[in-house]
Amino acid sequence: MITTQRQIHRYTRGNWEDPSDVVVREEVFLIYLDGHHIHTAFCLPADLDLLLIGHLFQSRFITELSDIETLEMDSTKKEAHVILRASRSKPDYPPVPSLPLEPFITPEIVLKYAENLAENHLFRKTGAVHCGLIVDSDKVVFMVEDTGRFNVLEKLTGFILRKKLNPSGLILFFSGRLTCGVMERVSRSGIRVVVSPAAPTSRGIETAIAEGVTAIGFARGERFNLYTHPERIVRE
Numbered sequence: 001m002i003t004t005q006r007q008i009h010r011y012t013r014g015n016w017e018d019p020s021d022v023v024v025r026e027e028v029f030l031i032y033l034d035g036h037h038i039h040t041a042f043c044l045p046a047d048l049d050l051l052l053i054g055h056l057f058q059s060r061f062i063t064e065l066s067d068i069e070t071l072e073m074d075s076t077k078k079e080a081h082v083i084l085r086a087s088r089s090k091p092d093y094p095p096v097p098s099l100p101l102e103p104f105i106t107p108e109i110v111l112k113y114a115e116n117l118a119e120n121h122l123f124r125k126t127g128a129v130h131c132g133l134i135v136d137s138d139k140v141v142f143m144v145e146d147t148g149r150f151n152v153l154e155k156l157t158g159f160i161l162r163k164k165l166n167p168s169g170l171i172l173f174f175s176g177r178l179t180c181g182v183m184e185r186v187s188r189s190g191i192r193v194v195v196s197p198a199a200p201t202s203r204g205i206e207t208a209i210a211e212g213v214t215a216i217g218f219a220r221g222e223r224f225n226l227y228t229h230p231e232r233i234v235r236e
Contacts, residue, residue: 001025002046003126024128026147030079033061044129044146049073050158051146052080057157058188063094065161093188105171105214106234107224109138110195114219117173118197120145132156134191135171149176153185160189167191178204178215178227187211193232195219200227 008021029048031039039055052071056062067088072081113135120131122145132152133143141163144155152174160167167190176182178200184207186194195216200208205227208215214229226233 002044002122022125024122024126024147027078030077031055032079032081034083035081041148041151043148043151045078046146047144047155047158048078048080050144050155050162051151052082052158053161054154054156054158054189056082057161058154058185060092063089063092104169104234105193105232109135109171110216110219110224110233111222113140113171113173114195114197114224116140117175118220120175123175131175133173134159135173136165136169141165141170149174149182150185152176153182153189157185157189160191171195173219177201178208178217180204180207183207183211183213183215187213192229195224 002025003022004025005020006023008019010017010019025045026042027045029041029043029051030037031052041051043051053065061084062068067085068082069085070083113133117131117133123129123131129145129147130149130152131145134141134156142156142159144152146152146155156172170191172186172191172194174194174196175198176196177198178194178196180201180203183204192212193214197220198217200215200217205215208228212229214232215227216224217227218225
């Protein structure tokens with residue numbers, strides 16, 4: 001179960017009620033690498049395998065799935081124990097196959113899937129999660145939620161690695177602000193277009209420019225702001 005019921009006290013226009021409310025479940029997930037504890041995630045108890053893979057990649061421990069020799073998930077203790085392959089190559093981010101800097105995204109796609117993101121069931125039910133979805137060729141290939149924004153990005157990264165997708169042709173729709181930390185993780189994943197209903201920060205924009213990422217913010221209703229690398233958007 002990813003949600004639970006809690007008894008609450010609600011005040012509305014001078015009246016008190018004592019209803020039951022739906023609350024998202026957040027749990028601790030421990031990651032051990034080669035016998036050492038390396039990370040504690042406070043996260044939604046779902047897609048933990050993708051969170052693990054994405055975290056190892058984003059933290060430069062692996063460059064591909066084959067760098068993992070053994071992986072054991074303990075669902076009872078909410079732990080993962082990973083042993084890396086001794087002969088793996090030096091950890092670094094592999095080169096991302098790049099698409100020509102030519103238009104391949106339309107405003108209609110941006111607005112369509114920004115609305116899709118906003119309709120996320122768990123967010124609308126609890127208001128306590130970040131959401132992300134990946135679009136490929138005008139089709140959603142993966143959607144995920146978590147209580148932590150970086151957890152969402154790591155789960156998305158884990159999905160890309162597991163499915164061996166070419167990230168440079170994907171569009172990421174993400175519910176959080178486009179900060180420096182977010183843009184760094186988007187860039188590491190290999191994705192080159194990110195759309196958010198929220199605002200960017202100045203450092204987020206600077207990172208997107210430097211890393212060649214098209215950043216779109218305030219994608220709500222019938223509008224959006226295009227901040228960086230506009231050459232990927234069809235403008236007719």
